[in-house]
Amino acid sequence: DAGVIQSPRHEVTEMGQEVTLRCKPISGHDYLFWYRQTMMRGLELLIYFNNNVPIDDSGMPEDRFSAKMPNASFSTLKIQPSEPRDSAVYFCASTQGLITDTQYFGPGTRLTVL
């Protein structure tokens, strides 16, 4: 069974451009999470979905960030406009419906905003 799939793996863009990160969770997983990892702040939860519905977006840094999950097999994280401080590794993760279920991570997208 395929794991969590993210694209692109690397993204280099210029300040002010729109960036869209994509994620396909593991089939059958009810929950999807978006994280951001930086050296300074570590691993931060940005937003998570349950059955395609956003449950908690309190970690989204500001209005420039938005996330959608139009169906059970696809989610996007969009940054518009992007800024250099958005440079980070963005992870998508998914899990099934129990507190005790393991959360599996995608390979991450390394974003560099120049």
Added chain:
Amino acid sequence: AQKITQTQPGMFVQEKEAVTLDCTYDTSDPSYGLFWYKQPSSGEMIFLIYQGSYDQQNATEGRYSLNFQKARKSANLVISASQLGDSAMYFCAMRDYTGGFKTIFGAGTRLFVKA
């Protein structure tokens, strides 16, 4: 409130020796799950081992074991017979009902295995 603490920013271990990575947690929920992840230099987050709060025995997965001391709220990861490939960042994480499905992560411990 939920909290995960990893007090060792970095550790060294000699190849073939055992090493313990510390993790303490705080929660008021009786039901929770504890997880350890490995992040090698390539960047991916790899799930290693899980311990449930009601599990009577310490979890083991190959060379990984979790030293679960519930009263002390500690969930230390023990790696036996360290290998050079174990050099990585290690994260302790927890999920409970109060936090919903938020999994909170510790700051991590960077392990260096010396030949």
